[in-house]
Amino acid sequence: NAGVTQTPKFQVLKTGQSMTLQCAQDMNHEYMSWYRQDPGMGLRLIHYSVGAGITDQGEVPNGYNVSRSTTEDFPLRLLSAAPSQTSVYFCASSRGLAGGGYEQYFGPGTRLTVT
Amino acid sequence: SQQGEEDPQALSIQEGENATMNCSYKTSINNLQWYRQNSGRGLVHLILIRSNEREKHSGRLRVTLDTSKKSSSLLITASRAADTASYFCATALIQGAQKLVFGQGTRLTINP
Numbered sequence: 001n002a003g004v005t006q007t008p009k010f011q012v013l014k015t016g017q018s019m020t021l022q023c024a025q026d027m028n029h030e031y032m033s034w035y036r037q038d039p040g041m042g043l044r045l046i047h048y049s050v051g052a053g054i055t056d057q058g059e060v061p062n063g064y065n066v067s068r069s070t071t072e073d074f075p076l077r078l079l080s081a082a083p084s085q086t087s088v089y090f091c092a093s094s095r096g097l098a099g100g101g102y103e104q105y106f107g108p109g110t111r112l113t114v115t
Numbered sequence: 116s117q118q119g120e121e122d123p124q125a126l127s128i129q130e131g132e133n134a135t136m137n138c139s140y141k142t143s144i145n146n147l148q149w150y151r152q153n154s155g156r157g158l159v160h161l162i163l164i165r166s167n168e169r170e171k172h173s174g175r176l177r178v179t180l181d182t183s184k185k186s187s188s189l190l191i192t193a194s195r196a197a198d199t200a201s202y203f204c205a206t207a208l209i210q211g212a213q214k215l216v217f218g219q220g221t222r223l224t225i226n227p
Contacts, residue, residue: 004157031213042119042203043158043217050213058214090157094213101146101165102213104205106157 001026004107006091012113013081021076021110023091031094031102032074033058034066036087037109043090049074081114088112119204119218127224134191136221138204139184145207147180148215149189152201161189161202194225 007022025032033048035058045058049068063085065077074093078085089110094102122137138147146165150158164171164180164187171178177190191198201222205215 033214035217040219042219045214045216048214059216092158097163099165101148101163101207103148103160103163104150104158104215106159108157109155 003027004091004093004105006089006107006110008110009108010111012115013078014115015081015083017081019078019081021078021089021091021112023074023076023107024072025074025091025093025105026072027093027095027105028071029093029095029105030071032068033092033094033104034064034074034076035090035092036060036085037090038087046076046089078112083114086112086114119206119216121202121204121218121221123221124219125222125224127226128194130194130196130225130227132194134194134198134223134225136189136202136204136223138187138189138218140187140204140206140216140218141185142206143209144182145209147178147187148205148207149176149178149187150203150205150217152203152220154200158203191223194223196225196227199223199225 004025030051034046035043047066049055091107092104094104148163149161175192201220203220204218
């Protein structure tokens with residue numbers, strides 16, 4: 001299994017441009033999520049999905065859109081990039097554990113710079 | 116706002132010593148998890164402890180959970196240079212246990 005894959009690894013955007021960060025998983029996990037990681041801030045949840053066709057907002061959803069048309073893919077769209085969206089973006093999917101609880105598997109991240 | 120707060124923010128020890136990191140949180144949880152992040156990489160799941168558990172072991176890792184104090188600790192015994200990484204605690208709330216809220220992390224450096 002490839003696990004969770006993300007593309008691109010690096011991206012530079014100008015203010016106002018739009019783009020889509022791609023995320024795919026081959027583990028047949030229902031739950032997927034997007035986080036951003038800023039220095040000293042840990043990870044903050046942007047959007048998540050509990051299955052194909054179902055998405056919901058996390059802690060910091062403004063400026064981002066998501067869709068989930070298949071179990072495998074969960075793209076994150078930046079509508080109009082702003083310098084405040086400069087960050088490292090991580091996609092994750094999760095599996096249930098015996099006895100309860102979920103373990104998250106993370107992709108390698110996309111480092112985005114908005115100038 | 117962040118659910119978990121970690122202490123210390125940075126820790127530097129000699130190889131072979133034990134490393135202890137602490138995490139405090141604010142609301143009731145379903146479980147608490149610890150993740151490791153090597154520089155420039157994604158997070159990797161280390162261990163999960165449920166709200167009805169007090170202590171859990173996995174190899175050189177020992178995690179404790181005190182729900183009355185809303186705190187957890189991660190102990191790494193006999194540290195190695197390869198343990199150098201950032202360590203994050205993450206809490207799963209009772210409602211929506213798949214959603215995790217991460218702390219700010221502890222940056223651990225193991226000196227050879």
